[in-house]
Amino acid sequence: MLKTVTHTDIISQSLSLAEMILQSEQYKQYEAAKSALRRNVDAQEMIWEFNKRKDDFEEVQRFGKYHPDYSRVSKEMREFKRKLDLYEPIALFKKSEKELEELLNEVSMIVAHAVSKSIKVPTGNPYFDSMSCSGGCSTGGGCGCK
Known part of the structure; x- marks a missing residue:
């Protein structure tokens, strides 16, 4: 006898899957890092400063290398971005965010x-994206698709 999956079953299983994700170690680490980042005054000031600098950078980018402050603003932006990325609370948040994203991509x-092997799932991860390729990738099958 074949069992028909009803809408109620699908919703129930979806809620169960969502609950498992919320109970995962990746999600717990993400929430802890996010909370720690929100409480960190220095990190919040750095993020605010980065957003301000980003606005200045975007203004300069409109004119590109012809803007008189292009070199200076570009250099300052790269340096500040590196400082931001290396600040421990921000780095921990980004790491936990990436791990949660990987879990969600796998799920x-x-x-x-x-449902179907031919469904394409864009994950931002070349390994997974090549697995979901079903042709038309213009690599001549180099990615392994058929």
Whole structure:
């Protein structure tokens, strides 16, 4: 006898999957890092300063290398971005965010391929993206697609 999956079953299983993700170590680490980042006054000031500098950078980018402050603003932006990326609370948040994203990408691939192997799931990860390729990638099959 074939069992028909009803809408209620799908919703129930989806909620169960969502609950498992919320109970995962990756999600707990993400929430802890996000909370720590929000409480860190220095990090918040750095983020505010970065956003201000980003606005200045975007203004200079409109004119490119022809803007008189292009070199200075570009250099300052790169230096500040590096400082921001190396600041421990921000680095921990980014690391936990990346790990949660990887978990969600894996779950997306599993769910999509349970429905059909030809479903493309853009993950931003070349390994997973090549697995979901179903042709038309213009590499002549170099990615492994058929």
